[in-house]
Amino acid sequence: MTELLVNQIRPGMSVDGVFALKVKKLLPYREAPGNFLAVVLGDRTGQVEGRLWEGAEEACARLKVGDIVAVKAQAVEYNGSVQLRIDSIIKENGQMNPAKFIPAAEGLAEAKERLHRLIASLANEKLKSLLSLLFSEKDFYEAFCQAPAAAQYHHALLGGLLVHSVTVAAAADNVARNYPCADRDLLVAGAILHDIGKVREYRCRGAVEQTDEGRLLGHIVSGALLLDRAIERVPDFPEDLRLKLLHMIISHHGRYEWQSPKRPKFLEAALLHQLDMLDAQADMFSRAAAGREDKDSPWTGWVKGLERNVYCG
Structure with missing residues (x-):
């Protein structure tokens, strides 16, 4: 039927x-x-x-x-x-199948290809080994590719986490070309990894819901734990690189009032925070405009996540 x-x-x-x-x-x-x-x-x-x-x-x-x-x-x-x-x-x-009840992000096949190309482009062999190991795990990879990036605000779609992460990582690749003092590989790897805790924070059934782990720990803590366990499996992974990657995860929200345990303390962490915010806001503005109820009006209604009306004219 x-x-x-x-x-x-x-x-x-x-x-x-x-x-x-x-x-x-x-x-x-x-x-x-x-x-x-x-x-x-x-x-x-x-x-x-x-x-x-x-x-x-x-x-x-x-x-x-x-x-x-x-x-x-x-x-x-x-x-x-x-x-x-x-x-x-x-x-x-x-x-x-949650796909009956929750919209899916567009371009998922292309986003998967971009993810693998970004990982393959890493010149730092330890970072490449870490990401290759993590994304070669079938259960994690499937969860990462299906998970939303949020419950309601930005990229709240099946596959939203993949699209958001790849978009931030691609932007990081471009930004690193304009800031030669930034470690390109560290910035790109951190961008791919920054939200991995969301595979544990959300579950998708009839809607995007927070798990018990998501409510009790949140994706920042869950992501740091996931990453640290993966790093332990990479032989002779440098301690300073481990600390930098963990810091990028726990500081990517940028501010204490935004549930960031730490503020960014080095260049790549600061750039990641800005790129994360950029992609989230771009998605919220574009979705607000596309989803407005009155298509004849140049203005949306009040958009809660942005705390403003959005001009579409």
């Missing part, structure tokens, strides 16, 4: 599909005793509201936000929008 996506639902359709439960609220009837369940369901193409009129208390108790749910419903028009009149909503316990 062909999967049904949110953006395909039209009033009058019978809906039988699988969606992510984004929001649930138990609300009272206005003019009668009892409650109904209001939900927001979603997939990679968008979201749709739904109402369950019977058995609302029981359904609300057994479902939680983030569940993947099988829904049977009738699509109706309400206040100019599509709404689902739900007949049944049941949690799906089987393994589901």
Whole structure:
């Protein structure tokens, strides 16, 4: 059976599909005793509201936000929008492909090729050995290529971590040509590695969610731990190079108030922080412009991550 996506639902359709439960609220009837369940369901193409009129208390108790749910419903028009009149909503316990529910970044095949070319371009044999070892591990490589770079702000897509890391590393390669005093290999390697902890910080099911490790440690600490364990497996890895790479991971947010344990203390670390910020902001501005609701307006609505409206004219 062909999967049904949110953006395909039209009033009058019978809906039988699988969606992510984004929001649930138990609300009272206005003019009668009892409650109904209001939900927001979603997939990679968008979201749709739904109402369950019977058995609302029981359904609300057994479902939680983030569940993947099988829904049977009738699509109706309400206040100019599509709404689902739900007949049944049941949690799906089987393994589901997160690509149904979370959009994927574009150009993933090209990003993988760029990653391998950047690693191969390293002249420092210890750095090349370290990155080759790390990215030759099947489980880590697959996780790195699928992970998002964030839960909501920048590159919050399947494969977002790969695209963000490669873009920052390519920018680092270009910047190093203009600053000959910078260690090009160190800067490029640090750029590839700076967010590796995000393979442990996030999991993808119906949405991008933080793991327990992500909540308790965060990607900076997790990334430093991952990197240090990988360095231990490279024979005679220089101690000063180890300390520099670890510092680049723990300082790449740049400021203490941005959860950076240390501020950048040498040139390559400082450049990495700026390049990381550059790519994150470029993605947020471009996505804000592309995703604005009123395409006829030259302005977006308020963009939380940027704390401003964005001009698109």
